[in-house]
Amino acid sequence: MSNSTEVKNNIIKVGWECPSNIALVKYWGKYGRQLPCNSSISFTLSHAATRTFMTLGDEHSQHSPKVNFTFEGNENAAFQGRIEKFLASISEYFPFVLTHQLTIDSSNSFPHSSGIASSASGMGALALCLCDIDDQLNKRAVYNDDFYHRSSIIARLGSGSASRSVFGVMATWGKHQSIIGSSDEYAVPMAASVHPKFHTFHDDILIISPKEKSVSSSAGHHLMEGNPYAAARYKQAGERMRQLLSSLHTGDLDTFGKITEDEALTLHALMMCSDPSYILMEPNSLLVIKKIKQFRAESGLPVYFTLDAGPNVHVLYPDQYEVEINHFIISELKPLCHEGKIIRDKVNIQGPSKLI
Ligand code: PMV
Numbered sequence: 001m002s003n004s005t006e007v008k009n010n011i012i013k014v015g016w017e018c019p020s021n022i023a024l025v026k027y028w029g030k031y032g033r034q035l036p037c038n039s040s041i042s043f044t045l046s047h048a049a050t051r052t053f054m055t056l057g058d059e060h061s062q063h064s065p066k067v068n069f070t071f072e073g074n075e076n077a078a079f080q081g082r083i084e085k086f087l088a089s090i091s092e093y094f095p096f097v098l099t100h101q102l103t104i105d106s107s108n109s110f111p112h113s114s115g116i117a118s119s120a121s122g123m124g125a126l127a128l129c130l131c132d133i134d135d136q137l138n139k140r141a142v143y144n145d146d147f148y149h150r151s152s153i154i155a156r157l158g159s160g161s162a163s164r165s166v167f168g169v170m171a172t173w174g175k176h177q178s179i180i181g182s183s184d185e186y187a188v189p190m191a192a193s194v195h196p197k198f199h200t201f202h203d204d205i206l207i208i209s210p211k212e213k214s215v216s217s218s219a220g221h222h223l224m225e226g227n228p229y230a231a232a233r234y235k236q237a238g239e240r241m242r243q244l245l246s247s248l249h250t251g252d253l254d255t256f257g258k259i260t261e262d263e264a265l266t267l268h269a270l271m272m273c274s275d276p277s278y279i280l281m282e283p284n285s286l287l288v289i290k291k292i293k294q295f296r297a298e299s300g301l302p303v304y305f306t307l308d309a310g311p312n313v314h315v316l317y318p319d320q321y322e323v324e325i326n327h328f329i330i331s332e333l334k335p336l337c338h339e340g341k342i343i344r345d346k347v348n349i350q351g352p353s354k355l356i
Contacts, residue, residue, distance in 0.1 A: 015355035018124035020048035029224030038237035039174030052125035057101035123158030124165035168351030195251035207341035257304035
């Protein structure tokens with residue numbers, strides 16, 4: 001990590017790359033100010049990431065956020081509006097967002113229209129930049145545990161799952177009795193409690209459909225409020241967290257795989273029994289799931305699936321079986337992907353990186 005934030009003519013320029021993450025126990029349902037109804041845990045990813053550069057410019061007297069936002073070099077009014085609204089909502093933490101012009105440029109490492117959600121990495125990168133500028137202004141820039149802790153709180157206020165993206169390997173978010181220091185307000189890093197075999201895990205993301213989701217995650221969270229199974233679900237998530245944490249600690253792949261797959265299917269089942277009900281899986285998502293189960297049963301190899309709130313399937317497996325499982329993916333699963341698209345990702349050990 002470089003320590004060379006640019007400060008020229010009172011202008012502060014920072015840049016951060018923040019990874020995306022894939023949840024194993026899913027956050028689905030929230031309360032209060034973006035607080036989770038159950039705890040969740042995720043793998044931090046290596047290749048799916050957002051890079052954001054932020055410049056604190058001249059002072060102005062508008063007393064509301066004034067942002068010049070570009071996405072991959074192009075103006076984007078919709079994103080700009082969302083960011084200005086978000087900045088206004090967190091101005092109590094960063095008064096400078098109301099008084100100084102901000103120039104922000106973001107880009108994603110994953111291709112356009114891949115159907116990969118960017119809110120976790122996008123909000124994570126934004127939060128890291130804001131905390132960095134704030135620390136520069138207050139002359140306390142040290143990129144220590146407290147810096148990432150504060151970044152996690154700010155990222156959460158932008159998008160719940162983003163709170164977990166500011167830590168490498170794995171992170172949990174949400175109060176849980178078996179996780180010391182856990183909180184609904186921020187994520188905590190889990191790398192030290194996870195067996196080394198999970199540090200090199202693969203996540204091949206099969207792009208089943210690149211289309212935008214018909215129901216957003218935030219609408220999905222709200223629908224949990226009327227879901228008749230909500231209370232049972234939150235209880236179940238707590239129990240699954242306990243079991244998954246234990247399997248992550250001991251390296252028990254069977255339990256890891258069972259909980260991970262059950263969670264993915266539960267997430268989609270909750271959508272199907274919301275009112276109104278909706279389905280985000282596509283026929284090929286189901287075909288892929290069936291093929292993975294069948295291949296595992298026949299080969300005995302530890303390969304598992306999970307899904308985000310969308311149709312794409314994440315294929316999870318340990319590094320030592322890469323060759324055999326890659327052969328299966330290419331021959332059996334790739335033909336079921338949109339234009340054969342697969343994003344080959346892995347667990348990210350390092351976490352976010354400071355670019356300037
Ligand atoms: O952070 P949000 O509001 O986009 O919600 C994310 C929800 C899931 O991705 C489905 C689960 C999770 O824990 O990341």
